[in-house]
Amino acid sequence: MGVLERSHLIIIQEVAREGSLTAAGMRLNLTQPALSHAIRKIENQLGVKIWRREGRSLALTQAGEWLLSLANRLLPQFELAESRLEQFGNGERGALRIGMECHPCYQWLLKVVSPYLERWPKVDVDVRQKFQFGGIGALFSNEIDVLVTPDPLYKPGLKFTPVFDYELVLVVGPEHPLRDARFVVPEQLAGETLITYPVPSERLDIYTQFLQPAGIGPRQQKQIETTDIMLVMVAHGRGVAALPRWLAEEYADRFELYPVKLGRKGIAKQIFLGRRETDEEIHYLRDFIAFAASPGLAGQGVADVESRAGRSG
Amino acid sequence: MGVLERSHLIIIQEVAREGSLTAAGMRLNLTQPALSHAIRKIENQLGVKIWRREGRSLALTQAGEWLLSLANRLLPQFELAESRLEQFGNGERGALRIGMECHPCYQWLLKVVSPYLERWPKVDVDVRQKFQFGGIGALFSNEIDVLVTPDPLYKPGLKFTPVFDYELVLVVGPEHPLRDARFVVPEQLAGETLITYPVPSERLDIYTQFLQPAGIGPRQQKQIETTDIMLVMVAHGRGVAALPRWLAEEYADRFELYPVKLGRKGIAKQIFLGRRETDEEIHYLRDFIAFAASPGLAGQGVADVESRAGRSG
DNA sequence: ATGATTATATGAATTTCATGCATTTTCGGG
DNA sequence: CCCGAAAATGCATGAAATTCATATAATCAT
Structure with missing residues (x-):
């Protein structure tokens, strides 16, 4: 079974870089015996000699050299992954999947999305128009994150915000x-x-x-x-x-x-943006709603219309 | 510091694949509580929600989907690495760095190397002709693995085999x-x-x-x-x-x-192949020596020459 | 509805494993 | 030949992973 771990690659890289267990231990906040045990365990588990004692320090064998090149290739990807995850955690990154239940709104959406993408460079916006079980179903099944609709169907777990008339x-x-x-x-x-x-x-x-x-x-x-x-x-x-x-x-x-x-x-008519209540704390989503609802964006008032429509249940 | 490990990616991949902790646990030889604890720990360490409870099973969040794609990208590389290391361990794979201290031997070497490469498809052969401290020094410093030389300098730790006259x-x-x-x-x-x-x-x-x-x-x-x-x-x-x-x-x-x-x-004249005694157990190297020494390969007898030369010390 | 079924979650007990300390061994230099 | 520097070794210990037993939750059939 898989025994080669990221931590092993880190050890291989660091020992190769420093050329000694003692020095590598310093950088890794480990003692020399800890590393000594660790590298032996790695070798036993993998069944390959990775280091060769060269005088009083260590040198890599061929297999070790090969592992080092692997480490140099893979470790940066792990680091990148962690920084990305941090962005996910901070709500700076994600995918905003917008569902449309309102054909002409597409023109309006384009005007909202462009400046939004500037504000949230790491958020990907995706627009979908076909849903097997309707827009509300798509929200519940996590197919989309925001629903643009003229029909806010108030259900537990969903929240709707009017964005323009x-x-x-x-x-x-x-x-x-x-x-x-x-x-x-x-x-x-x-x-x-x-x-x-x-x-x-x-x-x-x-x-x-x-x-x-x-x-x-x-x-x-x-x-x-x-x-x-x-x-x-x-x-x-x-x-x-x-x-x-x-x-x-x-x-x-x-x-x-x-x-x-x-x-x-x-x-x-009134257009609403719907979302799941569970997504309340996602910054980029909350900002999208607030941004879309901000006056002066769509700027199409309804001053001359006397009544408002909008089914609710 | 780095907390994301290969084992985490395996769990993410397997849980996504099976859609349930219980099933994934079976495949990973772990119990369901073990996984339940594990995934929670991963989420806490990374500071990101990776799974969402969907009814009585689990679905990936956006960050989870992203991690899954990372896992699908990285895990095969680990597996490939391990199978390669196994080949290193079995002595099926490696690099055979041949040092030449004998110019005309190059023609002979070409004839040896071609069939050898067929026999050992995973062994890379590299030929070097310049050494800072001579061929023997190159052997000792692990710069090369085999030395083709007419001057076998017998020293502890080295072994020489005559391969052709x-x-x-x-x-x-x-x-x-x-x-x-x-x-x-x-x-x-x-x-x-x-x-x-x-x-x-x-x-x-x-x-x-x-x-x-x-x-x-x-x-x-x-x-x-x-x-x-x-x-x-x-x-x-x-x-x-x-x-x-x-x-x-x-x-x-x-x-x-x-x-x-x-x-x-x-x-x-007699040509010798020299090697380190510590490399005794490397299959592909031992085979190279045996193969190179086999009669009928070089096929240039010295029947008409009466004495043999070759310093030793 | 309600109970059977099949999930995951939880918490305490246990085992496993990594690490550190003390010490020995190995190696290179004067 | 001995000293200094580094790795190896053996043991003790504590943290982490795992399990067991059990609670909780969700789906399904009746």
């Missing part, structure tokens, strides 16, 4: 008859082509909070992966989309887009 | 007046250009055993490193050289060379 608006192109409407009612979408992200309609607020309550569906639905393409389509009058107002504004300089309020009062 | 002859080119002589006497070299290896003349038998006893020197001496060039020169009549008879015969198909006996009786 926005208004969900209908985005139409310049040729669209609704482009200057003060607001739109569900019936006005009955003849429209609705462009959405490719997720089930029960996860799309435009359905759950606007169309379905009125018992109305669009004439056609097109699913498109990326926000850019989606907005190109909208700008060219190939359909309408429901997106955060700030997102429409963000793209305003590239495409001619017109946001229209959904319903008289508009649809207010 | 040869006759030192004068080699001349096709145009040379001596080409068909039955033998040559020192006086006949007085007007010649003698080509030798670049070593002091006290280490050249043509001087010590032939020219100097007669108080004669050659008209000119040229020093050349390589045997090939030396023989090209001889074949073109640019000088004569003193070389083993078998070497001249070896080159006969490439250059037109004529060997001439040195003196009426010829100069007989």
